[in-house]
Amino acid sequence: xxxxxxxxxxxxxxxxxxxxxxxxxxxxxxxxxxxxxxxxxxxxxxxxxxxxxxxxxxxxxxxxxxxxxxxxxxxxxxxxxxxxxxxxxxxxxxxxxxxxxxxxxxxxxxxxxxxxxxxxxxxxxxxxxxxxxxxxxxxxxxxxxxxxxxxxxxxxxxxxxxxxxxxxxxxxxxxxxxxxxxxxxxxxxxxxxxxxxxxxxxxxxxxxxxxxxxxxxxxxxxxxxxxxxxxxxxxxxxxxxxxxxxxxxxxxxxxxxxxxxxxxxxxxxxxxxxxxxxxxxxxxxxxxxxxxxxxxxxxxxxxxxxxxxx
Amino acid sequence: xxxxxxxxxxxxxxxxxxxxxxxxxxxxxxxxxxxxxxxxxxxxxxxxxxxxxxxxxxxxxxxxxxxxxxxxxxxxxxxxxxxxxxxxxxxxxxxxxxxxxxxxxxxxxxxxxxxxxxxxxxxxxxxxxxxxxxxxxxxxxxxxxxxxxxxxxxxxxxxxxxxxxxxxxxxxxxxxxxxxxxxxxxxxxxxxxxxxxxxxxxxxxxxxxxxxxxxxxxxxxxxxxxxxxxxxxxxxxxxxxxxxxxxxxxxxxxxxxxxxxxxxxxxxxxxxxxxxxxxxxxxxxxxxxxxxxxxxxxxxxxxxxxxxxxxxxxxxxxxxxxxxxxxxxxxxxxxxxxxxxxxxxxxxxxxxxxxxxxxxxxxxxxxxxxxxxxxxxxxxxxxxxxxxxxxxxxxxxxxxxx
Numbered sequence: 001x002x003x004x005x006x007x008x009x010x011x012x013x014x015x016x017x018x019x020x021x022x023x024x025x026x027x028x029x030x031x032x033x034x035x036x037x038x039x040x041x042x043x044x045x046x047x048x049x050x051x052x053x054x055x056x057x058x059x060x061x062x063x064x065x066x067x068x069x070x071x072x073x074x075x076x077x078x079x080x081x082x083x084x085x086x087x088x089x090x091x092x093x094x095x096x097x098x099x100x101x102x103x104x105x106x107x108x109x110x111x112x113x114x115x116x117x118x119x120x121x122x123x124x125x126x127x128x129x130x131x132x133x134x135x136x137x138x139x140x141x142x143x144x145x146x147x148x149x150x151x152x153x154x155x156x157x158x159x160x161x162x163x164x165x166x167x168x169x170x171x172x173x174x175x176x177x178x179x180x181x182x183x184x185x186x187x188x189x190x191x192x193x194x195x196x197x198x199x200x201x202x203x204x205x206x207x208x209x210x211x212x213x214x215x216x217x218x219x220x221x222x223x224x225x226x227x228x229x230x231x232x233x234x235x236x237x238x239x240x241x242x243x244x245x246x247x248x249x250x251x252x253x254x255x256x257x258x259x260x261x262x263x264x265x266x267x268x269x270x271x272x273x274x275x276x277x278x279x280x281x282x283x284x285x286x287x288x289x290x291x292x293x294x295x296x297x298x299x300x301x302x303x304x305x306x307x308x309x310x
Numbered sequence: 311x312x313x314x315x316x317x318x319x320x321x322x323x324x325x326x327x328x329x330x331x332x333x334x335x336x337x338x339x340x341x342x343x344x345x346x347x348x349x350x351x352x353x354x355x356x357x358x359x360x361x362x363x364x365x366x367x368x369x370x371x372x373x374x375x376x377x378x379x380x381x382x383x384x385x386x387x388x389x390x391x392x393x394x395x396x397x398x399x400x401x402x403x404x405x406x407x408x409x410x411x412x413x414x415x416x417x418x419x420x421x422x423x424x425x426x427x428x429x430x431x432x433x434x435x436x437x438x439x440x441x442x443x444x445x446x447x448x449x450x451x452x453x454x455x456x457x458x459x460x461x462x463x464x465x466x467x468x469x470x471x472x473x474x475x476x477x478x479x480x481x482x483x484x485x486x487x488x489x490x491x492x493x494x495x496x497x498x499x500x501x502x503x504x505x506x507x508x509x510x511x512x513x514x515x516x517x518x519x520x521x522x523x524x525x526x527x528x529x530x531x532x533x534x535x536x537x538x539x540x541x542x543x544x545x546x547x548x549x550x551x552x553x554x555x556x557x558x559x560x561x562x563x564x565x566x567x568x569x570x571x572x573x574x575x576x577x578x579x580x581x582x583x584x585x586x587x588x589x590x591x592x593x594x595x596x597x598x599x600x601x602x603x604x605x606x607x608x609x610x611x612x613x614x615x616x617x618x619x620x621x622x623x624x625x626x627x628x629x630x631x632x633x634x635x636x637x638x639x640x641x642x643x644x645x646x647x648x649x650x651x652x653x654x655x656x657x658x659x660x661x662x663x664x665x666x667x668x669x670x671x672x673x674x675x676x677x678x679x680x681x682x683x684x685x686x687x688x689x690x691x692x693x694x695x696x697x698x699x700x701x702x703x704x705x706x707x708x709x710x711x712x
Contacts, residue, residue, distance in 0.1 A: 046657070092667065110650035284470070
């Protein structure tokens with residue numbers, strides 16, 4: 001273990017931690033919007049899978065990762081609309097409808113992959129872009145400023161989401177329908193419209209999160225590519241207390257653990273790989289326990305709104 | 311309905327009750343069937359868009375299941391774990407707890423059963439079979455207890471924690487199958503297949519139909535469905551679990567501990583999934599191998615929802631979904647349509663079933679308005695619902711007249 005933490009390895013761990021935080025950031029911030037509006041979308045993993053596949057497939061066919069990203073956005077939007085119809089209009093029990101959406105996404109992405117692609121192929125997708133000036137800073141330049149555009153986008157999303165949530169009328173409306181939909185309704189806010197918007201925004205970001213996996217991190221698609229990452233992303237929203245900055249902290253914590261275990265596998269540290277793979281999942285449970293002490297969840301989370309019920 | 315209500319005063323209440331009850335039960339079983347048909351239709355559209363012939367695919371599915379004794383028995387073989395997992399899901403849902411941890415709990419049950427029967431392989435069958443099954447139940451129960459107690463003590467969302475427990479269980483199985491539990495024959499042969507040694511023959515469940523995989527586990531599962539029915543509707547403990555799910559506030563007021571009963575229901579759910587795992591091992595595979603869960607932890611949820619979260623409704627539901635799963639395998643072999651299609655269809659079934667619950671609630675509420683004009687006693691009877699926080703009979707004028 002002592003020779004494990006050399007300078008190269010530590011830099012390697014941090015660099016890939018920054019990269020690996022990307023899907024968590026997109027998916028968790030998106031889910032934060034949905035949950036703040038009062039809708040618990042547990043289908044994030046399924047949306048990510050569909051986004052990852054459509055991004056991958058379109059890039060494979062056209063050679064243009066931007067078109068792939070667009071496909072991921074559109075497929076995320078469609079999945080979001082499906083979730084909204086079931087959870088907002090039809091007021092379904094959100095925990096179960098999310099699981100249904102997950103299974104649908106898992107099955108659909110596997111089906112499309114097997115029929116349209118068949119075998120594992122890699123695509124040439126978003127490659128790292130070294131930023132001028134910043135990218136030339138020794139060590140830090142390599143860690144933070146020599147990443148793909150999707151990675152930069154994920155980190156820019158944090159202040160952007162904070163601004164939308166805390167500083168705009170739209171953000172206030174989203175919070176209002178998540179805290180007290182009846183009051184928001186009486187003030188003329190269209191509760192269902194705001195929830196549709198928030199769920200679809202979250203789903204689009206989940207689609208991008210999937211594309212960031214298949215087009216920026218691993219550059220391929222395989223069945224169940226996400227391996228439950230979307231569920232961890234939902235847990236991160238609790239952990240981050242529904243705030244973009246808190247989510248950033250959680251995402252970095254998780255990606256660091258993930259990157260650490262990947263490096264330990266590569267370096268063949270004297271630990272069973274299965275135990276290393278377990279780590280992020282165990283950490284999620286611990287994170288949920290920690291989050292429970294300071295939970296201030298949106299009051300109307302998981303509660304469909306019906307006029308005249310309150 | 312109106313004419314019933316307008317009948318003579320003495321028979322008014324009783325008549326209205328009977329009519330409403332019968333209709334809402336009929337309606338509750340029609341909706342899931344419509345949901346499945348709609349999902350299959352959506353699947354057909356997907357197939358068309360992919361350039362496959364949906365009629366050919368579905369025909370291959372149906373003939374695959376109903377065309378032979380082997381197809382039919384395979385459907386029943388798959389119905390067994392679905393029924394067992396589904397029973398646990400029913401208990402959990404009745405207490406308003408959503409157990410997504412079936413996969414992990416199946417693995418733990420299978421692991422415990424494998425270890426136990428290999429460890430005590432000198433025991434005679436009459437002793438080894440029940441103790442092995444109990445070992446599987448307990449191990450699955452522990453895997454359900456952990457998220458249960460986390461929910462009770464720290465309000466940890468059980469959906470997320472059970473998903474994590476699935477991933478942890480999978481890695482645990484891989485670890486054990488690579489190490490302590492690995493088949494020594496595979497090590498000698500140098501193949502290092504990730505599977506356990508073959509279990510002692512006396513622990514194998516006997517076959518119901520010779521030359522097929524159908525085993526006595528099916529009978530155990532059906533008997534247990536009746537046991538769970540009696541447990542939920544005829545015992546104090548079952549009553550408490552249902553009360554917690556139907557109205558947590560009233561339960562708390564009546565001195566029933568909500569967290570404790572939810573933790574208990576999750577533990578029992580884990581135990582039943584564990585049973586599915588151990589019975590799959592001693593009934594079908596006779597050893598532990600990768601992919602032992604076959605996704606039953608998820609498809610069990612679909613079967614449970616389809617069965618109206620009722621242990622007895624679950625019996626036909628499991629057979630139906632067992633048939634669908636077998637049909638998907640046959641379809642893949644016959645017309646090369648990947649069986650992943652069935653996962654997508656199952657997901658849609660879930661979405662449509664929970665989506666339609668609202669429609670049937672509205673429908674019931676509308677009839678309730680009509681009925682309450684003459685009879686307020688029908689309120690309780692007409693409350694449909696799935697044991698979740700659907701707040702069934704809450705009928706407001708706004709709801710009935712959009």
